[in-house]
Amino acid sequence: MSQRQNRLKIAEILASPRLEAKTVVMGWVRTKRESKAGLAFVEINDGSSFGNLQAVVARDWPGYDAVVPRLYPGTSVSVRGRLVASQGGKQAVELQVDALEILGEADPARYPIGKQKMSYEYLRDYAHLRPRTNTFGALARVRDVLAQAVHEFFHDRKFIWVHTPLITANDAEGAGKAFQVTTLDLAALAKSGKPPDFALDFFGKPVNLTVSGQLEGEAYALSLGDVYTFGPTFRAENSHTSRHLAEFWMVEPEMAFADLEDDMELAESFLKFLCRAVLEKCPREMEFFRERVEPTVFERLEGILAHPFVHLTYTEAVERLKAGGETFQFPVEWGVDLQSEHERWLTEKAFKAPVILTDYPKDIKAFYMKVNDDGKTVRAMDVLVPHIGEIIGGAQREDRVEVLEARMREMGLDPAHLDWYFDLRRFGGVPHAGFGLGFERLVQFVSGMANIRDVIPFPRTPGGIR
Ligand code: 4AD
Ligand code: MG
Numbered sequence: 001m002s003q004r005q006n007r008l009k010i011a012e013i014l015a016s017p018r019l020e021a022k023t024v025v026m027g028w029v030r031t032k033r034e035s036k037a038g039l040a041f042v043e044i045n046d047g048s049s050f051g052n053l054q055a056v057v058a059r060d061w062p063g064y065d066a067v068v069p070r071l072y073p074g075t076s077v078s079v080r081g082r083l084v085a086s087q088g089g090k091q092a093v094e095l096q097v098d099a100l101e102i103l104g105e106a107d108p109a110r111y112p113i114g115k116q117k118m119s120y121e122y123l124r125d126y127a128h129l130r131p132r133t134n135t136f137g138a139l140a141r142v143r144d145v146l147a148q149a150v151h152e153f154f155h156d157r158k159f160i161w162v163h164t165p166l167i168t169a170n171d172a173e174g175a176g177k178a179f180q181v182t183t184l185d186l187a188a189l190a191k192s193g194k195p196p197d198f199a200l201d202f203f204g205k206p207v208n209l210t211v212s213g214q215l216e217g218e219a220y221a222l223s224l225g226d227v228y229t230f231g232p233t234f235r236a237e238n239s240h241t242s243r244h245l246a247e248f249w250m251v252e253p254e255m256a257f258a259d260l261e262d263d264m265e266l267a268e269s270f271l272k273f274l275c276r277a278v279l280e281k282c283p284r285e286m287e288f289f290r291e292r293v294e295p296t297v298f299e300r301l302e303g304i305l306a307h308p309f310v311h312l313t314y315t316e317a318v319e320r321l322k323a324g325g326e327t328f329q330f331p332v333e334w335g336v337d338l339q340s341e342h343e344r345w346l347t348e349k350a351f352k353a354p355v356i357l358t359d360y361p362k363d364i365k366a367f368y369m370k371v372n373d374d375g376k377t378v379r380a381m382d383v384l385v386p387h388i389g390e391i392i393g394g395a396q397r398e399d400r401v402e403v404l405e406a407r408m409r410e411m412g413l414d415p416a417h418l419d420w421y422f423d424l425r426r427f428g429g430v431p432h433a434g435f436g437l438g439f440e441r442l443v444q445f446v447s448g449m450a451n452i453r454d455v456i457p458f459p460r461t462p463g464g465i466r
Pocket of ligand 2: 382392
């Protein structure tokens with residue numbers, strides 16, 4: 001039997017050290033140093049916390065010569081010992097080793113994770129080993145804390161988590177290009193020169209990976225009241241930016257009996273809750289990000305907490321942008337989709353606060369957004385934050401059957417394909433609203449990481465999959 005039952009995680013030890021207690025720790029060596037006095041100091045990290053535990057091996061430990069010379073960064077070990085107050089100044093406690101066993105060696109000539117500073121680009125080639133580094137370990141823990149906080153927030157507000165499908169036959173949501181999913185033999189088809197017959201495909205029709213769980217979320221909201229989804233979504237857009245992934249995670253709440261005001265209130269409370277959770281639960285990780293990644297991370301979070309979000313219509317924003325005296329790469333006119341440079345200017349320069357833009361032109365937004373009385377704009381809202389731009393996109397949904405149908409036709413979509421979606425309006429329809437938070441953009445915002453590829457464990461981007 002393994003010693004797992006006796007094992008303590010380093011996070012537990014550092015949080016409440018029990019001096020003199022017999023302790024078993026398992027983890028990976030970060031560094032080893034041998035002193036002239038004949039002691040070996042081995043820094044061990046087990047992923048549970050930012051901090052390492054220092055194990056001290058005395059020269060007279062019988063296994064010293066057989067084991068200590070084989071300890072290199074990356075070596076996995078199981079250590080048994082006694083926890084004592086540390087002699088050195090760097091840490092409060094250390095482990096006096098009674099026994100140290102090597103579980104797996106790591107050849108220093110071949111181990112790609114060195115002690116020296118490695119670039120994020122370099123580490124992307126080692127996505128399977130980069131969580132051994134301080135940065136990626138910290139990111140993984142912060143990501144987890146944020147994910148747990150998402151559930152906590154909605155659970156407290158009595159929202160029900162629904163699991164929406166990843167494979168869908170909804171052919172057009174207007175949220176970007178979809179990845180088609182097929183079991184047809186493409187090589188054989190190409191050879192035959194015949195067009196594919198999707199009646200013979202797995203589902204008997206063309207299907208794709210979902211770009212959003214919203215439409216199914218609406219169905220559940222119109223039975224259960226308040227719901228949310230939290231899962232991966234897929235977009236086959238050829239965007240090579242620091243803010244786009246082909247596979248990313250999205251949180252999509254949907255509320256029945258709600259309008260755009262309610263939607264904005266929820267978005268603001270939600271973002272504030274998430275920022276507070278990280279400040280409370282990941283102080284060591286945040287301190288590290290401040291030191292090594294981005295000096296302004298605390299100000300960013302405090303900026304979210306300190307300000308009521310500015311509310312502004314798209315039309316007002318366009319006027320601000322045109323009058324602001326700034327030259328943009330993409331000129332602004334009423335009717336154009338705002339670029340990240342415009343979004344960032346509004347939140348970073350014009351208002352120095354998070355901004356919620358509402359009432360966008362209908363032609364640049366999805367078919368399901370409620371049309372305003374002006375006939376030109378829709379009840380959309382995007383939440384813009386410094387450094388990122390759009391972090392949340394949402395809307396009050398169109399609940400009038402005729403208007404929805406007209407909007408779909410106007411956008412070249414066939415209402416017959418979404419007949420079930422019309423049922424939600426035909427039978428007991430109610431005003432409802434929701435939004436989507438890009439989970440990686442949130443992790444990026446919180447950590448200060450410049451590239452979205454570094455805040456998801458295994459990033460998928462155009463031409464990039466490992
Ligand atoms: O604005 P989007 O496209 O909205 C929707 O998908 C709606 N169905 C949401 C809803 O109302 N339920 O996407 C929502 C958010 C964006 O604000 C952005 O943060 C993120 O998802 N996002 C991406 N994140 C990473 N990579 C991409 N390619 C992304 N596209 C959108
Ligand atoms: Mg959007």
